[in-house]
Amino acid sequence: MDKKNNGKKITAAVVGANGYTGYELLKLLARHPSVERVIAASRSNEGEKITTLYPTLEPYFGGEVFRGCGDGIIKSADVAFTALPHTVGAALGGSLYDSGVKLIDLSADFRYDSLALYESTYKVSHPRADLNEKAVYGLCELNREKIRKADIVGNPGCYTTAAILALYPLIREGVVQSEGIIVDGKSGITGAGRKSDTTYSFCEADENFKTYSPVGHRHTSEMTEKLGIKSLSFTPHLLPVKRGILQTIYARANTENYARIEAAYKKYYSGEKFVGFTAEALPETKHVRGSNRCLIGAVIDKENSLIKIVSVIDNLIKGASGQAVQNMNIMLGLDETAGLPLIGEQL
Amino acid sequence: MDKKNNGKKITAAVVGANGYTGYELLKLLARHPSVERVIAASRSNEGEKITTLYPTLEPYFGGEVFRGCGDGIIKSADVAFTALPHTVGAALGGSLYDSGVKLIDLSADFRYDSLALYESTYKVSHPRADLNEKAVYGLCELNREKIRKADIVGNPGCYTTAAILALYPLIREGVVQSEGIIVDGKSGITGAGRKSDTTYSFCEADENFKTYSPVGHRHTSEMTEKLGIKSLSFTPHLLPVKRGILQTIYARANTENYARIEAAYKKYYSGEKFVGFTAEALPETKHVRGSNRCLIGAVIDKENSLIKIVSVIDNLIKGASGQAVQNMNIMLGLDETAGLPLIGEQL
């Protein structure tokens, strides 16, 4: 994919382009006004025409093939996105960083401040522990200044993005207690990635709803570390939709004054294009499907002294590839909204 | 619908047969081995052929028409099911009771012990307050002996059935605290009834997920009254599926001993055909879709001192029409499982 462009001309590489987040990155980058060239790499599809796997990309990638993940051309990119399993992301991404490529890693490898917490959560040794301190957590709205100067960004998890954006202001401003938080999460099936697993087959997943990993889901420790709290209870569920996360969050209220909720969100997100507060009109997943936005609403349940918060994102965009492009925009000094969809699909 | 039958020969009337619970009652009763005749009544469809609205019922109701809701023939029934809005259910059902028909009312009118709680919850005057004391709450597994002798049964709400069956044993046996319970409920769209409302249109509801009535949903007071607790926080959500309720319930643990959970459920449900305990293999909605079963699973979240309980039902069957037929079976001294599906559809 080549295109003419004014201003900065960027070459971006997507390593692990055969998964759903890889596909979404290709789509976003193909239409990005400052990206001149996109290199798509995939171990399992090396040498195959991109349009064989993705007929929809024909207008931008017609005739091109997937590179191998070790192809030298990737090192010529200005920025690389690694959409790979954990440990593979750090190993392969680390060598790209070593070659001077700015790295945005979509695995869990560079998300944690605490190496020990990463290793205990994922039950592995970090293959590039030496780089962990250089990496910045890429939750754009809360970490923008650090991202601006970063060469390695750990792109946040999908559930965590929705949860942290919703909780951070309320915890920091003392609107809710940091103990006893319950996060009841629901995600569309693209969250599981491109898998040939009957669990995610149409016949097994449609018209069904279920819980999974009811205790100890890995995103839990990412949430607690970033929120600076000791624990929370997180329970993910599988929705029969393609895209979308809705988190219903129960937090013990320190106040019954709704204005304090509004003030907290205003303080952190006023002026943000990609995070919106909808007050008591709670957002629905279709309000953000296909967009890079996170919408947050809240109500007070006085009888139970709770604040109920609802947070929605498109798991493939703000929850993965869109936020990755937002991180690229920040790292490279581009307009932060460039190439990112603002309007959800609704229909 | 007429059919020959041995043993007791029952005539059953369904008043309000044009809604989804009405339809489901017609289906169940048509195949019930002890029901000889089914009278279908509907105000808005009076005089219309039943198969015009329900082509699927042709094998049993071919040629028959809907009666009006005031048709005298309804009084000849042994048992009447009123599937009508609240206050209408009690008014019309009450007059059937006065005529000696056993009444199973699917509205909220006869669900409450406390008339005051009913009236404050539904913001109406009870049209037949005189009958409230005679009515028995029709949660079969917990109230069987009273149902056996009842002439009026208030059929439970759908969310409440799933929540009470899950919580009652644990609260009674002291396995969980009665304070701070959170019920995160998700229901399929048939729960909203047959509505020509764009909210429930395919284009607006498919690929979407949302919260509604996030504070003060009416089923809350039904849950607290029957569980004998002061309050709980209930938040319903709308799933893009036709049928199915899954309740994710968070209760503060009094114990970390899983055997106490098992013992509690065993005590209440051992031998029950329609309630099953799946232990830590949490049930999914497809496991009960199309059946009259409620499946309950539970895990202990030690880090947060919570017990997480998952309870699933088919909202139109165990959550409405199936339980209504189960109540009929008990009231009339029939085999309690007669005419009720045990196997969920899964596919």
Add this chain to the structure above:
Amino acid sequence: MDKKNNGKKITAAVVGANGYTGYELLKLLARHPSVERVIAASRSNEGEKITTLYPTLEPYFGGEVFRGCGDGIIKSADVAFTALPHTVGAALGGSLYDSGVKLIDLSADFRYDSLALYESTYKVSHPRADLNEKAVYGLCELNREKIRKADIVGNPGCYTTAAILALYPLIREGVVQSEGIIVDGKSGITGAGRKSDTTYSFCEADENFKTYSPVGHRHTSEMTEKLGIKSLSFTPHLLPVKRGILQTIYARANTENYARIEAAYKKYYSGEKFVGFTAEALPETKHVRGSNRCLIGAVIDKENSLIKIVSVIDNLIKGASGQAVQNMNIMLGLDETAGLPLIGEQL
């Protein structure tokens, strides 16, 4: 699964019980009033608890395990259903027949009168060519008398069932020409079987519609042989639904007199419980989902001298397992409707 039963007591075996048609057979047989015992066999699941794969079957198969496909106990069955790939069906089913078990084979192996046509269509040698003449084509409504005396039945294909039932009367009665027939078929995804193939994953199949095998689909030769015509053009499509086939059939009209259409269907299907003619009110897939019925409607397109016929079935029931049970009922002299659902699910 054991159950008490009056009258004949049958033991039935399902070989290949781990696929979708196998599952549906287990469900139907479990509830069948004359079936006392069901043996479930599966090569890949041998020794595994049935409820691990199928939690919904717990009320009937709780505690039982899958047998291996070669387990000697299968030969003790009165009747065996082989739900296996072609050639495997005939080989394994043939040895059961040799042992005196009545055989209903759901593969294509025993569907053809012409061995040569079978072998050229499926591009294999028939492993039990010696049995082909003994086998009867199990399209119940058109072949009932032969089925009654058969020891081997070749259960028809799903698309073919819907097409032949719709076309046979009109061709035989000369209402349509036998040349130039076009069958535009659409099937739900269970038609592809339980497959861990991304093509049938929720994310790839939902909100999509496509053609497949646009020329030369194997069911074509089954249709032409049974209809006694030289050729027809059949094009299958994949619907984003679990169950259901709708065939839109275009046939050149020999008449503009609608009464001749009605008379043709009446002649063949009058009194049939499982085949219905809906005239110009064309049937929808939900009218038969979950039932063993085939509904057929037709309109005349005078401007184009065509008769358009719409035929619907549930591909897993009348298109596979339900018809197989119907064949069993006929072969064993039972009530032909025993254990077979008449009412479609609609919701």
Add this chain to the structure above:
Amino acid sequence: MDKKNNGKKITAAVVGANGYTGYELLKLLARHPSVERVIAASRSNEGEKITTLYPTLEPYFGGEVFRGCGDGIIKSADVAFTALPHTVGAALGGSLYDSGVKLIDLSADFRYDSLALYESTYKVSHPRADLNEKAVYGLCELNREKIRKADIVGNPGCYTTAAILALYPLIREGVVQSEGIIVDGKSGITGAGRKSDTTYSFCEADENFKTYSPVGHRHTSEMTEKLGIKSLSFTPHLLPVKRGILQTIYARANTENYARIEAAYKKYYSGEKFVGFTAEALPETKHVRGSNRCLIGAVIDKENSLIKIVSVIDNLIKGASGQAVQNMNIMLGLDETAGLPLIGEQL
């Protein structure tokens, strides 16, 4: 919605903005690089905030309200899109044309060359018969030069767009016969518009598939007029998807030489951005969902002397609002692809 822009600065009005095609126009125009201002008008929503109906449009229309359809400000627009029922489109659109606004009408009112054919098809008198000769049929790829000079464009129907683009080259080049063509059409539910009709409710439409208007659908005469043929047989079906049309077209082959098919499509569509020929790899609706593209594939069925053509579009984009914007681009001398999505959503 105001935005800065270089080059031409356009004000566009959408009249009838409360329907699905109106919504899609608002989305496309909001992101269009040459559109400075979008006026949204709706009779039934006059005075209501746009974001109340469409929360997703908040980033572009936050704070704005729907105008009434007769609001004088509409006459200040450079171009108006009328997304209204037939006869209303011509009446209201005609008065905008009288005021000097370029008109793109999405109803059927300006699609026909023959006024008589329009009036007999829609069974109405044309309210602005005087303007019919000035109107140009807006099928961009086949009528570009006329559109360039037009002040009134009749935007094509959705089914017709997919059928004509597929058939026109083959008929013109003599690859297929013009007699005996059969068009088996399938459309997503947005094709029915925003309707509070239980037929289109999730519970009635999901997991269902059906035919409708099996004879004499109005789009038939639009197809035959534009293709210059005497008749064809068109049968629409309702798919349980939101968006997407797939037409399976059966035409009698004049040749068995595939190269002639390729040559025909190449002659008409070579260099077209929005129409693609996929040869024997037949396209699926997800390949174009969310994009303004039409993809066409074809196979030869030699045994039946047929060419089977499959044509797919997104009914709301290339089938309605996208093509309308493409018409605007042509009429106003803008880049024809401006503001129009090229990549389908796939997931």
